[in-house]
Amino acid sequence: MTAALDDRFGPFDGGVWLNCAHQGPLPHPARDAALDAVAAKVAPAAMTDEAFTDVPARLRAALARLIGARDDDVLLANSTSYTLNVVAQGLSWRAGDEVVCVDGDFPATVLPWRALEDKGVRVKLIGDGDGRIDAETVAAAIGPRTRVVCLSWVFSFFGHAVDIASIARACRERGVWCVLNASQAVGARPLSVASLDIDALACCGFKWLCGPYATGFGWLRPELRAQLDYPQPHWLRAQSARGLDRALDSTLPGETTASAFDVFCNANFFNFAPLAAAVQMLGDIGIERIAAHDQQLIDELIESLNGSEYKVLSPLSGDQRSTLVYLSHQDPDANERIAQGLKQRRVSIAQREGRLRVAPHLYNSSNDIARLTGALSELG
Ligand SMILES: Cc1ncc(COP(=O)(O)O)c(C=O)c1O
Structure with a gap:
């Protein structure tokens, strides 16, 4: 029996949340930080000048620790898309240049x-549309005009994790930037950017990091950053260095850290104070422990579906298995009815492309998996 790894979540009011790939629930320390931020806005005397620099600094440090990066290489964002667009819009392009992405x-x-x-x-889509992409396929797709390879670490629609170490190496060896969308992985898979050849990472904050919606972050390797021409002048960033009481200086700060690409209003108290609390909490628990816990629950799920009316469509074992498990009834037409039945039983999963997606995280337990498999068996 696997207990929840941490009980500072919920209550889920009798429901079971197995849909972290959609939204991670806010843990209690993050909820408290959000409530404090609301209280400080209701009575703004509680809002200090220092908080305008402290909140982004704390968040940046917590994120940097989580991915084994330097604070200077982390930017604060409102989504995954934000960082990907900073890179796409910031690089200079010539007609005929190529970007390699993955079909599906x-x-x-x-x-x-x-x-x-x-x-x-030109955007070149590679692969068979099922997220199973390897370094050889990526290497074969890279041509003389390829500038960037951009792909997800874990594929949302298939639950398949790629071998990002070898794919990034293949890009580096060919002088191509490797840009990673890690939104379905960071928080549930250990990562040290220092040990990978990726050049940029984009991630949202509202899934496996259990932060509020409309949050995210990016990591930019200094060599890539130096190539980006994407000015984001914002007065608060400039003042962070000078102090809020010295707002008369209207010269550009000229900083070279990734914070130059932060989303505007990076003290965003309602969102970034709780995200910082959530990320600090996950970091304190340890991503290795969280990953082991999540995988244990997935073992239990796969085992109990053995010999049932359900097939597991995503990888069953090994590094390719992620925390997104795709299932289908033997009769795929039954999946819609089964998804509705799970909803009525207050077991939350996702239905994507006609398949059932289960995504457990640190607040789930064996009991939650048993609730799901019991319901699946009744509905099968
Ligand atoms: C792989 C992946 N990337 C990004 C997102 C979200 O993108 P954004 O943070 O830009 O809204 C999702 C999920 O909704 C996702 O599954």
């Missing part, structure tokens, strides 16, 4: 490059 990837990973097609940039 989540649209956020592809659309920022599609927006460059007007400039004559």
Whole structure:
């Protein structure tokens, strides 16, 4: 029996939340930080000048620790798309340049490059549309005009995790930037950017990091950053260095850290104070422990579906298995009815492309998996 790894979540009011790939629930320390932020806005005397620099600094440090990065290389964002667009819009392009993406990837990973097609940039989609992409396929797709390879670490619609270490190495060896969408992975899979050849990482804050919606962050390797021409002048960023009481200086700060690309109003108290609390909490628990817990629950799920009317469609074992498990009834036409039945029984999963997606995280337990498999068996 696996207990929840941490009880500072919920209450879920009798429901079971197995849909972290859609939204991670806010843990109690993050809820408290959000309530404090609301209280300080209701009575603004509680809002200090220092908080305008403290909140982004704390968040940046917590995120940097989580991914083994330097604070200076982390930017604060409002989504995954934000960071991907900073890179896509910030690089300079010539007609005929090429970006390699993966067929079947989540649209956020592809659309920022599609927006460059007007400039004559070609987006080349590779793979068989099932997220199973390896370093050889990526290497074979890289041509003389390829500038960027951009892909997800874990594929939202298939639950398949790619071997990002070897894919990034293949890009580096060929002088191509490797841009990673890690939104379905960071918080549930250990990561140290220092040990990978990726050049940029984009992630949202509202899934496996259990932060509020409309949050995210990015990591930019200094060599890539130096190539980006994407000015984001914002007075508060400039004042952060000088102090809020010295707002008369209207010169650009000229900083070279990733914070130059932060989303505007990076003290965003309602969102970033709770995200910082959530990320600090996950970091304190340890991502290795969280990953082991999540995988244990997935073992239990797969085992109990053995010999049932259900098939597991995502990878069953190994590094390719993620925390997104795709299931289908033997009769795929039954999936719609089964999804409705689960909803009535207050077991929350996602239905994507006609399949059932289960995504457990640290607040789930064996009991939650048993609730799901019991309901699946009744509905099968
Ligand atoms: C792989 C992936 N990337 C990004 C997102 C979300 O994108 P954004 O943070 O830009 O809204 C999702 C989920 O909704 C996703 O599954």
